[in-house]
Amino acid sequence: MTTSPEREESLTVVYVEDDERLARLTAQYLGTHGVTVHVVTRGDVAVAEILRVRPDVVLLDLMLPGLDGLEVCRRLRERMDVPVIVLTARTEEADRVLGLEGGADDYVLKPFSSRELLARVRAQARRARGLVGPRANRLEVGPLVVDATTMTATLHGKPLALTTYELSLLRVLAERPGRVLGREQLMELVTGNADDAFDRSIDVHVSRLRAKLGDDPRQPRLLKTVRGVGYVLSPTE
Numbered sequence: 001m002t003t004s005p006e007r008e009e010s011l012t013v014v015y016v017e018d019d020e021r022l023a024r025l026t027a028q029y030l031g032t033h034g035v036t037v038h039v040v041t042r043g044d045v046a047v048a049e050i051l052r053v054r055p056d057v058v059l060l061d062l063m064l065p066g067l068d069g070l071e072v073c074r075r076l077r078e079r080m081d082v083p084v085i086v087l088t089a090r091t092e093e094a095d096r097v098l099g100l101e102g103g104a105d106d107y108v109l110k111p112f113s114s115r116e117l118l119a120r121v122r123a124q125a126r127r128a129r130g131l132v133g134p135r136a137n138r139l140e141v142g143p144l145v146v147d148a149t150t151m152t153a154t155l156h157g158k159p160l161a162l163t164t165y166e167l168s169l170l171r172v173l174a175e176r177p178g179r180v181l182g183r184e185q186l187m188e189l190v191t192g193n194a195d196d197a198f199d200r201s202i203d204v205h206v207s208r209l210r211a212k213l214g215d216d217p218r219q220p221r222l223l224k225t226v227r228g229v230g231y232v233l234s235p236t237e
Contacts, residue, residue, distance in 0.1 A: 010034055010035075010036070011034065011035045011036070011055075011056045011057065011121065011122070011125050012035070012036045012037075012038070012053060012054075012055040012056050013030065013035055013036065013037050013038070013055050013056065013057050013058070013059055013121060014037075014038045014040060014046070014049060014050045014053050014055045014058050014059070015027060015037050015038070015039050015040070015058075015059040016040045016041075016043065016046045016050075016058070016059065016060045016061055016064060016069065016072065017039065017040075017041065017059070017061045017064075017087070018041050018042065018061065018063075018064050018065055019061070020039075020041060023039045023041070024039075025114075026059075026114060026117070027039055029114040029118070030114075030117075030118060030121070033118055035118070035121065038053050038055070041065075042064060042065050042066040042067075043064035043065065043066045043067030043068060043069060043071070043072045044065075044066030044067040045066070046060075046064070046067070046072045046076075047072060047075050047076050047079065050076060050080075050082065051079060051080065054080075054082075055082060056082070056083070056121075056124075056125040056128065057082065057083045057084075057085060057121050057124050057125055057128075058076070058082055058083065058084045058085070059085050059087055059117075059121070060072060060073060060084055060085065060086050060087065060104070061086075061087055061088060062086060062088040062099065063088065063089075069086065069088070069099075070098060070099065070102045073086070073099070073102040073103045073104055074102050074103060076103070077102075077103035077163070081161075081162065081163045081164055082128070082164075083105045083106070083124035083125065083127065083128050083163075083164050083165065084103060084104045084105050084106075085104070085105065085106040085107070085108060085117075085120055085121065085124060086099040086104040086106070086107045086108070087108050087110060087112065087117075088107075088108075088109065088110060089109070089110040097201075097204055100201060100204040100205065100208075101204050101207075101208070103163065103208075105124060105163060105164065105165035106120055106124060106165075106191070107201070108120060123191060124164070124165075127164050127165070127168050127190075127191075128151075128164040129151075137149050139171065139174040139175060141173075141174050141177045141233055141234075141235055142222070142234070142235055143155055143156045144170075144174065144213075144222065144233075146167070146170055146171050146174045148171060151164075151167060152167075153167060153170055155213060155214070160212055160213070161212065162209070162212060165190070165205060166205065166208060166209045166212065168190050169186065169190050169205055169206070169209055170209060170233075172186065172189045172190055173186075173223070173231065173232075173233035174233055176233070177233050177234070177235045178232065178233075178234065178235050179232060180226045180229050180230050180231070180232045181230045181231055181232065182229060182230035183202045183203070183230055185230065186202050186230065186231065187201070187202055206223065206225075206231055209223065210222075210223045221234065222234055
């Protein structure tokens with residue numbers, strides 16, 4: 001565990017990584033920038049530690065002893081919606097898609113820049129705290145209500161169990177009802193950076209969000225696909 005007083009906001013991270021040297025160096029760097037890091041080296045104890053610490057962000061390797069990172073992410077998603085950044089050496093797009101489909105909010109390839117990782121941690125923490133982008137306090141799109149103050153969403157009065165990324169994505173769409181948003185535009189609005197987006201990343205997030213909205217993926221009525229262009233949140237269901 002590494003801490004350091006810094007002018008930046010104080011954050012807590014659980015880093016699940018079996019490469020102890022990498023974990024130590026990363027924790028030291030984050031610690032010098034005001035981030036408290038709890039390192040976990042095994043996947044089979046990760047969820048319990050994350051639930052105990054209740055961090056602002058989870059950094060999660062995929063190849064872990066005891067339990068792989070994808071399963072850790074799935075089990076974690078059943079218990080809480082903390083932002084999850086996957087860190088892995090796997091470079092295939094299919095692996096990245098699996099990580100996102102498993103509930104990850106962001107994906108960083110090894111070897112990574114410590115400075116970039118810190119920026120991503122802060123961005124995910126701000127998003128989880130509802131501090132990203134311009135917002136109205138309450139957004140209503142047909143039967144959908146997004147409350148930016150409480151960071152919650154309801155559909156037909158029933159609460160939606162969304163991750164912080166999904167809620168941010170839904171808010172971005174709800175702020176622009178009836179307007180088609182391209183994939184890069186959505187990534188820019190949600191994360192503040194579309195440079196590192198790969199082709200299917202936003203599609204995976206939209207697919208997960210659509211499922212939670214109860215939309216038929218073949219004939220969605222609320223979150224629609226405009227082929228070759230992007231996505232639109234329909235003002236009427």
